Amino acid sequence: MGGSQDELSAVFQALADPTRRAMLSRLRVGPATVGELAEPFAMSRPAISQHLGVLERAGLIERTATAQWRTCTLRTEPLDEASAWVEHHRGEWNERFDLLAEHLRTMKEDSP
Amino acid sequence: MGGSQDELSAVFQALADPTRRAMLSRLRVGPATVGELAEPFAMSRPAISQHLGVLERAGLIERTATAQWRTCTLRTEPLDEASAWVEHHRGEWNERFDLLAEHLRTMKEDSP
DNA sequence: CCTATGGTTAAGCAATTCATTAATTAAGGA
DNA sequence: TCCTTAATTAATGAATTGCTTAACCATAGG
16 A cells, blocks of 8 residues: 555544644644644643644644744645545535536646 | 544544545445455455444445345535535635635535 | 355454653743 | 743553454345
């Protein structure tokens, strides 16, 4: 099996947890420190750190260090593969929708 | 706790395994018996049965019994929620794309 | 009834997941 | 230097996952 398969598994695995999904939702607004990400959750910091590790290993976030803070940034590329898989399995109508989506995506790539 | 009990988590968890994804891909072509689904995999029947249990609990398949065969059918509804989540987190351009998708979806619902 | 076929259930095991607390690293400020 | 803040690493433990083999259930057909 290719590494691409495992990548996709890692992404879906990362998304299979409400805490991690909430973290990604927060990061959609913009980058945040670990403390800011931890704030909504009644959970120890090491637990937060481990969740961020899962997200980072799946390629869904990036952690950059400035002083004693780690700023986390959302990375959406891995979601493209996940999206492609899901959309491809959503039935007959969606197959036609996929073609439109791909067309629009191509148009976007071709534009500045 | 290891298990997340909400529906969306169960769907992503079910998709986080290459064997289960391959099973769903096979079912996209049409219904299949457990034996037919098991055929591509070097894996015991109980293992197959357990994977199908995960898919069924996530709502992604339906198992109906006729004689001694269990026919499995793909159910795509749970993928809608997963798709919505993923699409919603795929960045700025995709937000605009979401609007288009929703518009098309509405048009589809309004048509016979 | 007996037996083969198609699947599931039960029990067990190694590996992983998700959480904890305690210790550690690293930077900033009095 | 000492102390606080920010976050990670280490060690631990309970629960879950993904697989196995052995036993079981249900149906079809001599």
